[in-house]
Amino acid sequence: MAGALPPTAQSVEAGEAAAAQAAARARRTAAIRAAALIAGLAVLLGILNALTHGDFLAPGNVVNVLRQISVNAILASGQTFVIITAGIDLSVGSLIALTGVLMAGVLGAESSIALGVILATLVGVSVGGAAGAINGLPVVRFNLPPFITTLAMMLMARGAAFLYTGGKPIEIDNPAFNYIGSGLIGVGHAFGIPGVPVPVIIMLAIVAAGHFMLTRTRFGRYVYAIGGNEEAARLSGVNVFAVKLSVYIISGALAGIASLLLAGRLNSGIPQSGQGYELQSIAAVVVGGTSLAGGRGSLVGTFVGALLIGMLYNLMNLLNVQSYAQDVVLGAVILAAVLLDELRRRYFTSG
């Protein structure tokens, strides 16, 4: 290299000291900011709690909110993978219906309780994953917009669910399957709650696993790289075909799992279920700070997004806000959240 002289010991030390100082400063500011945020949130939650006469933060209600968001949080987790690659998946709501009725069909045909659950789960996840592959293939092979391919799947899967059931729900009579959707895992009546709902455990496990994949693995790095600059990723040897196809498969398979929780809770496979869920999941992703342009975002953010939306609905119910007004508020909150996030980003990353 040009200035081929090795850096002197002093200059290296001075550089390292400066860097260490800068890092320490950055850590301090981050810590202060985090503390301020937590304090602010605590005050806000306290006020809201007081407004609901202590119902909002009652352990039973908190668990209830977590259970309510579990289906959306799982859908949004898959959606996050897709959106970080700059794609979108509009089919997840319909896939809930399709995999739900198919699982109900399998459970009706299989008399063994254990085998029924295993077969139904396999069918749900693999049909969801296969639908995801059908979403993704035209995207990676022919460069079709994912908006179109998943819109087509949204219509096809919904129609197929109705065709399969003739429009009627299929009842599920399998206690083990229903346990997955509505069972509790006991915590010995600690924290004043009877137990942690199984869907909450499954949701947390999926969010944790997804977060690990995105932040710590090669696959996750490639997902971000493709969303950031697909051509540069390809020229760097990233198997764009496989990675992009995988995110649609992941999204479809997670829709199968979300469907399992929903069908288990409702004790039936319902062809009308999951309507509008694709938009709810996209809302959670964007409120969680993931960019629809791709390359940026996080699964923890998505979980927080789903949680915020769920808390908001819950709070409005506790405050007896009528349901039409709830959607108006939710829409406004989504807009405000994304706007705030954008302003914050501009403020902190000028230059």
Added chain:
Amino acid sequence: MPIAQAAPYLVLRGISKSYPGVRALDGIDFDVRPGEVHALVGENGAGKSTLVNILSGAVAADAGSIEIDGRTVTVSSPRQSEALGIAVIHQEFNLVPQLTAAENIELGHEPLRGMVIDTRELHVRAAAALARLGVTVPLDAPVRTLSVAQQQMIEIAKALSVDARIIFMDEPSAALTGQEVDRLFAIIKTLTAHGVGVVYISHRLEEVFAIADRITVLRDGRLIATKERADMTSDEVITLMVGRALEAHFPTLPPDPPHTTPLLSVRGLTTRGRLQDVNVDVYAGEIYGIAGLVGSGRTSLLRAICGADRYDSGSVTLGGAVLHLRGPHDGIAAGLALVTEDRKSQGLILGMSIRENVTLPHLEDFATLGVIDRPKETTAVATLSAELHVRSRSIEQAVRSLSGGNQQKVVLAKWLLERATLICFDEPTRGIDVGAKAEIYDLIVSLAKGGTGIIMVSSELPEVLGMSMRIGVMHGGRIVREFARGEATPETVIRLATGAA
């Protein structure tokens, strides 16, 4: 010269601007007189862009004052900047590709008749703006169908249509051919004759000395000198820009490696419409230069060799083994590296950190069972980044916020992290400053000394001549002639590359 007496139209005093961690401008005094060409030069990261951004209203200065015609003004939006008579012509044009030339020139201030656009008046005005420049461009043609040079003229006409008094031109000749540059200079002369002040920002010092009345040199955000052109020489300007004297442009090349068994052997490589029966051998430790115009097949050749594009027929042999590459991934695994021409669209993921960009092609070696070993990654990138003198706050900095030269070093680091046996460089020094260029030349030579085979494509003739052991000239998808060391002259290379031979 009357210019010397004219009162300046625009005066900046003590302009400063800091970004987190960087002092981009530090107390800059700068002025532009009516009818002069004032060249602004400096390495990447010297502060030229920041200065332009302040005057165009895109960013606000932290300190200092701006005066126009003796009055202190604030420039807080692009609209305000336009109203003050300041126009900026960026490297990437701000034209709407689907609209016609005339519509683009009048965009934002269309003449109206009632509620609708007065198309006839619009054409009259657009034609008048072009006539002032002494150029003709088809007014009804959609801008996307026009050449780069024509688009630039439309940008200039657009500036004139809002009565710009000062026009900033940021690297205006970067995408132009020699003839088109002459044309641009003629237009600049017309502008100055009408009393417009032109600020000419360029890396190309020959052009600066051909057109400028005064020259201002910036370095590291500070004003180094403002002088009449007549009082400066090109060497002086280079010294002021880099803060040290550069004796030789190019490093001394090592002797040719023995031409026994070639490292790379390309035979009959053909891609319909792009490559025609290309045959070339490159030896380990050799720097093989490729000269040729844009579209001659030089980039296609590199891409085909490295697996980025498929080819129809022919063979590529590396180290004795015939390659069957299905994509860039196979090329990398075989020991090939392609340093692409356009770092922003092909070389880097701008939103990612230096660390993430550098390890992207090699993640397999930094992961066990798919999980990335972060400490190992950090150590490797930090070491390499220091060796290459990448100027950044830390390796976690997003590459978007680095200067062009430093971005290019990150691209190089990507391909040096693991030793490739053959590296293809496509325009390795495009758009970067003199100092970073010299570092990249030294790096290429040291790679060759270490036994790496190098193919280097460049549009800059001196670079090809000064850096290559052998040179292949491409034209029409073929290597039309190969020169041994010392055989090539600028004239013969140009003649072959343009097909005039």
